[in-house]
Amino acid sequence: MGYTLAQKIIKAHLVSGEMIPGTEIGLRIDQTLTQDATGTMAYLQFEAMNIDRVKTELSVAYIDHNTLQNGFENADDHRFIQSVAQKRGIRFSRPGNGICHQVHLERFGIPGKTLLGSDSHTPTGGGIGMLAMGAGGLDVAVAMGGGTYYIPMPKIVKVNLTGKLNDWVAAKDIILEVLRIMSVKGGVGKIVEYCGEGVKTLSVPERATITNMGAELGATTSIFPSDEITRAFLKAQGREDVFVELSADEDAVYDEEINIDLSSLVPLAAMPHMPDRVKAVDEIGQIKIDQVCIGSCTNSSLFDMLKVAAILKGKTVAPNVSLSIAPGSKQVLTMLSLNGALADMIAAGARILESACGPCIGMGQSPNSKGISLRTFNRNFEGRSGTADAGVFLVSPEVAAASAISGVLTNPQTLGKMPEIHMPASFLVNDNMVLMPDSPEEAPSREICYGPNIKSVPVGKALEETISSTAILKVGDNITTDHIMPAGAKILPYRSNVPHLSKFCFGVCDETFPERCLKAGSGIIIGGANYGQGSSREHAALVPLYLGIRAVVAKSFARMHKANLINSGILPLTFANADDYDKISQGDGLKLVNILDTVKHGTKAVLENTTTNETYELEADFSERARNILVHGGLLNYTASK
Ligand code: MIC
Numbered sequence: 026m027g028y029t030l031a032q033k034i035i036k037a038h039l040v041s042g043e044m045i046p047g048t049e050i051g052l053r054i055d056q057t058l059t060q061d062a063t064g065t066m067a068y069l070q071f072e073a074m075n076i077d078r079v080k081t082e083l084s085v086a087y088i089d090h091n092t093l094q095n096g097f098e099n100a101d102d103h104r105f106i107q108s109v110a111q112k113r114g115i116r117f118s119r120p121g122n123g124i125c126h127q128v129h130l131e132r133f134g135i136p137g138k139t140l141l142g143s144d145s146h147t148p149t150g151g152g153i154g155m156l157a158m159g160a161g162g163l164d165v166a167v168a169m170g171g172g173t174y175y176i177p178m179p180k181i182v183k184v185n186l187t188g189k190l191n192d193w194v195a196a197k198d199i200i201l202e203v204l205r206i207m208s209v210k211g212g213v214g215k216i217v218e219y220c221g222e223g224v225k226t227l228s229v230p231e232r233a234t235i236t237n238m239g240a241e242l243g244a245t246t247s248i249f250p251s252d253e254i255t256r257a258f259l260k261a262q263g264r265e266d267v268f269v270e271l272s273a274d275e276d277a278v279y280d281e282e283i284n285i286d287l288s289s290l291v292p293l294a295a296m297p298h299m300p301d302r303v304k305a306v307d308e309i310g311q312i313k314i315d316q317v318c319i320g321s322c323t324n325s326s327l328f329d330m331l332k333v334a335a336i337l338k339g340k341t342v343a344p345n346v347s348l349s350i351a352p353g354s355k356q357v358l359t360m361l362s363l364n365g366a367l368a369d370m371i372a373a374g375a376r377i378l379e380s381a382c383g384p385c386i387g388m389g390q391s392p393n394s395k396g397i398s399l400r401t402f403n404r405n406f407e408g409r410s411g412t413a414d415a416g417v418f419l420v421s422p423e424v425a426a427a428s429a430i431s432g433v434l435t436n437p438q439t440l441g442k443m444p445e446i447h448m449p450a451s452f453l454v455n456d457n458m459v460l461m462p463d464s465p466e467e468a469p470s471r472e473i474c475y476g477p478n479i480k481s482v483p484v485g486k487a488l489e490e491t492i493s494s495t496a497i498l499k500v501g502d503n504i505t506t507d508h509i510m511p512a513g514a515k516i517l518p519y520r521s522n523v524p525h526l527s528k529f530c531f532g533v534c535d536e537t538f539p540e541r542c543l544k545a546g547s548g549i550i551i552g553g554a555n556y557g558q559g560s561s562r563e564h565a566a567l568v569p570l571y572l573g574i575r576a577v578v579a580k581s582f583a584r585m586h587k588a589n590l591i592n593s594g595i596l597p598l599t600f601a602n603a604d605d606y607d608k609i610s611q612g613d614g615l616k617l618v619n620i621l622d623t624v625k626h627g628t629k630a631v632l633e634n635t636t637t638n639e640t641y642e643l644e645a646d647f648s649e650r651a652r653n654i655l656v657h658g659g660l661l662n663y664t665a666s667k
């Protein structure tokens with residue numbers, strides 16, 4: 026029996042376990058990346074490990090999220106990350122060089138390698154055949170130190186692409202269609218592998234748009250084969266030497282299969298407030314819009330930008346629309362400025378932003394009250410844009426640009442002939458914004474710069490016999506890490522200051538949550554299905570830990586958040602019978618009886634509701650490693666105990 030492409034890469038990097046879906050496997054990690062919003066915490070944890078130099082083949086620290094510098098905090102974090110990077114053997118991508126995933130794809134990604142990033146959209150690297158995964162900062166810190174990365178062995182889903190996209194239909198529409206089919210929880214515990222004749226019709230940037238937004242499926246990662254198109258892309262980046270051809274075996278066996286005929290797709294949009302609320306643009310109709318934002322790690326490649334510039338050329342942005350464009354990297358922005366496309370954008374009235382995440386993470390460009398914003402991004406969760414009552418639609422660059430001109434949601438197929446965009450034979454390569462680390466001889470004398478906003482990392486406590494607490498908060502399905510620990514311009518500067526950050530925890534759902542937790546001293550959260558979907562931010566676990574949360578009892582969890590809870594020493598427990606969720610009310614007294622014993626040896630926990638006198642059965646089936654971590658009250662304690 027042959028292997029799928031993902032299985033081949035896993036097999037080549039397997040440190041422990043067997044490739045049996047659902048069982049724990051350990052993987053060797055070749056490359057890591059961090060960004061600044063999660064990086065400060067990751068490097069604080071790396072520093073706590075007392076390791077002189079990273080042990081990976083390549084580690085890169087990017088500055089792309091917190092670039093507003095509205096106060097000293099961001100700049101202090103940048104200095105801190107730069108000093109650790111230079112001292113510890115990590116390349117440092119300076120602010121202005123671009124969004125981590127776009128730059129990593131252009132300059133560092135290698136087919137067949139494993140990449141672990143402290144950002145959920147790390148799977149972008151699957152666009153060139155990498156096994157690229159997102160994780161919490163602590164897991165990335167461990168990997169930088171040469172440690173193994175553990176995941177449940179995923180099932181493999183084959184997405185068989187046939188046919189060819191019609192004019193004006195984009196790669197974004199392919200991933201929106203996959204989201205429509207699979208939903209935001211459909212990918213949990215799975216890797217999505219793209220195969221079939223249709224793959225050959227897609228360029229690397231198009232493939233990367235698709236693997237990037239596989240994060241919204243909850244998938245462990247997504248991957249495309251590495252073929253002649255990959256070779257051409259790497260060659261144009263001056264990196265043909267790293268090319269290897271990779272694909273699944275003919276007789277590979279998949280756990281699930283989805284077929285998509287590319288020629289049947291039409292321009293799509295994800296409606297507020299979930300990336301899987303997908304409808305055809307024509308079906309939604311010509312709704313009036315207030316804002317268009319083009320960019321983010323999903324759609325900011327040169328290919329995307331050239332399409333946008335061609336649509337905007339000679340036109341003017343509609344009076345009711347504010348259009349912002351953030352090219353994904355310095356390479357993209359420089360090439361746009363040299364070939365005149367940037368001038369076309371500016372002439373049309375676009376507001377050009379720096380090459381960074383920007384509006385995607387609420388760093389500026391919040392829409393007006395009740396505003397309708399079309400964005401080429403990957404997430405439209407409630408409040409993420411910075412305007413609580415705004416409605417964000419996720420669309421392709423083609424739909425975004427066409428709508429910016431007309432002022433209403435527009436199917437670009439109404440624009441007539443589609444401009445022809447060709448990938449350049451060579452990209453403009455200039456890595457002068459990537460600083461090389463100190464040599465091992467220079468490194469010892471480098472001081473690490475800690476700013477006053479950098480506070481210590483909260484650490485869990487060893488698990489006790491029984492946890493007696495209350496249902497401090499009850500939430501519904503698909504709660505995102507943006508609900509748990511919101512981001513945005515006002516909050517992101519405090520990513521290295523958990524006490525301050527805690528004031529905003531669950532603010533979108535219940536502003537009284539932090540205060541109630543501190544008063545109660547401890548709490549258990551009751552969650553629905555797919556609890557913790559979205560980002561890799563471990564702050565969504567560390568902050569609840571700081572506030573005294575001991576366990577989250579939910580119908581199901583998103584992969585990265587579950588791992589972050591375990592790493593922090595918070596118990597992620599699932600209802601054995603999902604209907605029991607309805608029997609618990611916020612404020613009920615709850616008791617996890619003999620929980621220490623259960624976590625050590627058992628698979629089922631008992632939750633007593635001391636208000637209603639009911640008991641519920643919970644699943645507590647953890648790997649041996651997770652049991653040890655939870656018993657010690659988190660990964661840092663467990664590592665110290667060894
Ligand atoms: C996001 O898109 O939500 C982020 C900001 O990139 C996060 C990381 C973070 O919270 O810092 C992610 O996707 O992991």
Ligand code: SF4
Nearest residue numbers: 146321322382385386
């Ligand atoms: Fe940045 Fe947005 Fe991509 Fe997250 S999703 S890495 S915030 S561009």
